[in-house]
Amino acid sequence: MASSMSMRSFSMNRQPSFSSRSLMDTGRARSRASVSFAAAIPLSRSASISQDLNGPMSLQLNGVHGNSTNDKEAMQNLNNRLANYLDKVRTLERSNADLEMKIKQLMINRIPKGHDLDSMMAQAHAVEQEVRKRTLENARLMLEIDNAKLAADDFRIKWETELVMCQSVERDCVALKKAKTDHEQIIASLRGDLDSLKEELYFLKKNHEEELEQMKSRIARDEVNVEVDSGVSGPELGTILSDLRSQYEGIVKKNKDQAEMWYRKKLETVQNEVKESNEALRGSQNELIERQRFLQTLEVELESLHKQVSAGLECNLGETGQKYSSEMERLQAKLSQLEDDLSQLRLDMQRTKTDYEQLLRIKQNLEMEIATYRRLLEGEETVKEVPPPPKKEPDVRTRKIVKVVTQTMVNGKVVDESSEVEQIEETKK
Numbered sequence: 001m002a003s004s005m006s007m008r009s010f011s012m013n014r015q016p017s018f019s020s021r022s023l024m025d026t027g028r029a030r031s032r033a034s035v036s037f038a039a040a041i042p043l044s045r046s047a048s049i050s051q052d053l054n055g056p057m058s059l060q061l062n063g064v065h066g067n068s069t070n071d072k073e074a075m076q077n078l079n080n081r082l083a084n085y086l087d088k089v090r091t092l093e094r095s096n097a098d099l100e101m102k103i104k105q106l107m108i109n110r111i112p113k114g115h116d117l118d119s120m121m122a123q124a125h126a127v128e129q130e131v132r133k134r135t136l137e138n139a140r141l142m143l144e145i146d147n148a149k150l151a152a153d154d155f156r157i158k159w160e161t162e163l164v165m166c167q168s169v170e171r172d173c174v175a176l177k178k179a180k181t182d183h184e185q186i187i188a189s190l191r192g193d194l195d196s197l198k199e200e201l202y203f204l205k206k207n208h209e210e211e212l213e214q215m216k217s218r219i220a221r222d223e224v225n226v227e228v229d230s231g232v233s234g235p236e237l238g239t240i241l242s243d244l245r246s247q248y249e250g251i252v253k254k255n256k257d258q259a260e261m262w263y264r265k266k267l268e269t270v271q272n273e274v275k276e277s278n279e280a281l282r283g284s285q286n287e288l289i290e291r292q293r294f295l296q297t298l299e300v301e302l303e304s305l306h307k308q309v310s311a312g313l314e315c316n317l318g319e320t321g322q323k324y325s326s327e328m329e330r331l332q333a334k335l336s337q338l339e340d341d342l343s344q345l346r347l348d349m350q351r352t353k354t355d356y357e358q359l360l361r362i363k364q365n366l367e368m369e370i371a372t373y374r375r376l377l378e379g380e381e382t383v384k385e386v387p388p389p390p391k392k393e394p395d396v397r398t399r400k401i402v403k404v405v406t407q408t409m410v411n412g413k414v415v416d417e418s419s420e421v422e423q424i425e426e427t428k429k
Contacts, residue, residue, distance in 0.1 A: 085377050092370060099366070103359060110355050120338065127331060131418055134323060138416060141316050148309045155302050162298065166291045173284045180277050187270050194263055201259060208252060215244070324417055 219241055408416035 081377070088373060088377065092373070099362075106355070106359070110352055120334070123334070127327065131327065134320070134327075135416055135418060138320060141313075141320075145309070145313060148305070152302065152305060152309070155298060155305070159295065159298050159302065162291060162295050166288065166295060169284060169288050169291060173281070173288060176277060176281050176284060180274075180281060183270065183274055183277055187274065190266055190270055194267075197259060197263065201256065204255075205252070208248065212245075212248070216241075328417075 406418045
């Protein structure tokens with residue numbers, strides 16, 4: 001510090017800074033104050049203070065010009081005032097630094113801790129993949145069930161066809177048995193006719209022999225008479241009798257041959273029919289036995305297939321139901337946890353907003369106190385103030401987690417189920 005009567009000048013630039021931190025913007029506003037003094041002959045004094053705290057704010061003081069008779073006392077007075085002002089500025093800087101540290105620490109402590117949604121999304125993606133896998137497995141099981149049903153329908157159709165054929169064969173067997181009975185009756189009737197014909201032939205032979213005996217006796221009697229009456233020779237009568245005998249024997253032989261031939265033809269026809277009927281009956285019986293065996297085999301296979309399909313479907317349905325129930329419970333628990341986290345995040349945001357408003361009020365109070373200190377230092381009564389900038393509302397981001405569950409129901413039963421988790425972010429100012 002120097003003193004001179006001719007000319008004395010003193011200048012000093014000081015730049016204290018005041019900073020503040022907001023919740024949504026981490027920018028830093030600088031404050032600057034500059035003070036310059038100049039003294040000369042004639043003595044003039046001027047002081048200017050400018051400040052920028054989160055907005056343009058200026059404080060301007062203009063001194064009055066005057067002359068002093070004692071330059072030394074005036075300079076001493078100015079130096080004392082400058083020293084006091086610098087002390088107060090240092091004090092305010094220290095207070096500002098302490099407040100900045102407190103604000104930083106408070107903001108660090110009050111900043112809401114973000115949740116690790118990536119791991120949750122990874123888990124949700126894994127769950128979605130598992131659900132898709134289970135859906136594909138369920139579709140495969142449904143396809144196997146449909147194939148089993150189609151196979152069962154084919155077996156049932158074959159069984160019905162075989163049953164119809166078996167019934168047809170049984171009807172044919174009944175008809176063949178009836179035909180056999182008819183043929184047996186015909187054979188019995190033919191045998192009765194044969195017996196009656198044999199009896200008739202026996203009676204005819206007997207009658208023929210009796211007639212022949214009678215004729216012989218009559219011829220013998222007539223021969224005696226002829227010999228007596230007409231005197232006919234014996235050789236002629238024997239010739240006549242031989243001719244008659246040969247004629248009657250030819251007629252009898254012819255009738256006998258015709259009867260035997262007719263009987264043989266009828267007997268051969270009946271025997272052929274009976275043989276054919278027996279062969280057809282045996283073939284039908286063998287075919288019926290084979291059909292019955294094949295039908296029993298089909299029934300056993302159908303029953304075993306029904307048991308396998310029923311057991312497999314019940315087991316798969318139970319396992320699928322348990323897996324879907326556990327997955328739904330786990331997803332519901334995760335959704336509840338996410339909703340709780342979202343509610344906690346909203347509470348933290350509300351609390352942070354309240355803290356921000358409190359810090360903003362503290363900042364405004366500090367600005368007012370600093371302005372008051374400066375007015376007191378400079379001793380000015382007229383102060384031109386610029387209103388503070390409008391308060392900037394923080395941006396509020398809202399994240400919504402939407403879970404869409406799709407169920408496919410057939411006959412009142414859930415056969416397919418899928419879920420999707422979507423995140424929607426909204427920004428409100």
